Amino acid sequence: MPTHKGHLVIIGGAEDRTGDKRVLAKVLELSGGSDAHMVVIPTASMMGPEVEKVYHAAFMALGAKKVTTLHINDRLMANDPAVADIVLNATGIFMTGGDQSRLAAILGGSEVGKAMHRAYKRRGACVAGTSAGASAISEHMVASGRKGVHPKKGMLNLVPGLGLLGRVIIDQHFSQRHRLGRLLSIVAQNPFLLGVGIDEYTAIVVTPDTELGVIGAGAVTIVDARQMDYTNVNEAKKGAILAMTNIQLHVLPAGFKFHIESRVPQGADELAVTVPAALAGLVEALVETT
């Protein structure tokens, strides 16, 4: 039984804003389509007015009823009841890219922050974010870090995010900025968190029963360390590559789904009947002969 009503659309950055806008079209659809009142929050960005133009034009072109941009640049405004009321009554809330630390520091625990939770959970509003706006959606958030395929001790800083999605850590610009290592280093620290790396031009749609579906041109990389049977994360020196064994890795292009609570790729069971049966046979045969 879902504990909330709304959808999340978490975008890995660089989504198309002027062409076919497929990812933004999904945001608008889940925000009510032609009945949508979109609230755009460019708090992460230092280029608010430019960002306002781009997203206002994009959502209006896609057929939104109304688009309001709220330039919330300090906690005074974030705690303004009139501003919070606009957020509470939105059918879609969109957080732009920039620096996710600004979203946490300005919106975290504020009236606007609370209104986002209420709109999403009780009223069924869609909350979407791209790049920094994507990172900020989860409970734990990457504030900064280094790139590379290997997990290393102390390669990133986590801060509390806006908390709209639990049990998950989001990383964006994933394959483009080589962020597998830092995602692994987070799940090494606590396998409770599921690592979700989202490419540019790509997004996950999270349903009220916490199933995520992949849309867009790239892929989503999921790392699950629940079955990790060893890591030296607690003993390793700063900068050292971390040992990690038995990490589960999933690569999911558009169309694939994954259930966050059960950590099971959706659809794989049905598909498994055809493809891996053949593969399994092949594996057996080769073990015999090689």
Next chain:
Amino acid sequence: MPTHKGHLVIIGGAEDRTGDKRVLAKVLELSGGSDAHMVVIPTASMMGPEVEKVYHAAFMALGAKKVTTLHINDRLMANDPAVADIVLNATGIFMTGGDQSRLAAILGGSEVGKAMHRAYKRRGACVAGTSAGASAISEHMVASGRKGVHPKKGMLNLVPGLGLLGRVIIDQHFSQRHRLGRLLSIVAQNPFLLGVGIDEYTAIVVTPDTELGVIGAGAVTIVDARQMDYTNVNEAKKGAILAMTNIQLHVLPAGFKFHIESRVPQGADELAVTVPAALAGLVEALVETT
């Protein structure tokens, strides 16, 4: 019961040749130390004379009894019984970097190729290779491919290697050249192969009972698709990102071991008693409260 006697040292490239030479010291140690007769084969390289100088100096400085460089640049020489005899009687055989396709095309199935197998399996010689020389050691070899974190359809070309190590596909310069994607794409095609990605400045030592141990400054990344329950590798279009679910990933820095046949990280069981027990408790607690 091991079916052969020798060791393999498979190096991810860029090993130190003039400083403390830790990786090459291990090659020499497994080749007989001060009794070693090293045969260097720079066939992969187009810079044979320069390469000869570097490795001759390195192995002599480390205390080898004798170093012979064989500039085998065509199949005529590769089939010369006198040349093959030198290889057969070596205690250590070292293949340099360059283009692994040259090693396959010039040495594959030749008298020198056979002598390498005999020296390694029957006489207990150490066979080592760096970069291209590393790739060529296994039965299946990456000839060329593209970089990136995601597996893609048709992103690389496999050719038969020299076949000294079965059940494994080696990739080198691994984290430096972003080769996780291509390693995944290979194991997607047939999970029988274990994917082993070796960083620069890093090597695996393979014992006669096919346990690999990691030495050097970087890490070894292992991908195991035996439990993969879905991939669309057969249906995907050329260039498309492949869906793959339930891939096991291991990151192993220096000192860690992995058994190739059982596919189990060695030492993890003992270590697991302390570290993951605490983690498991933490996971339970957080599932309850979040």
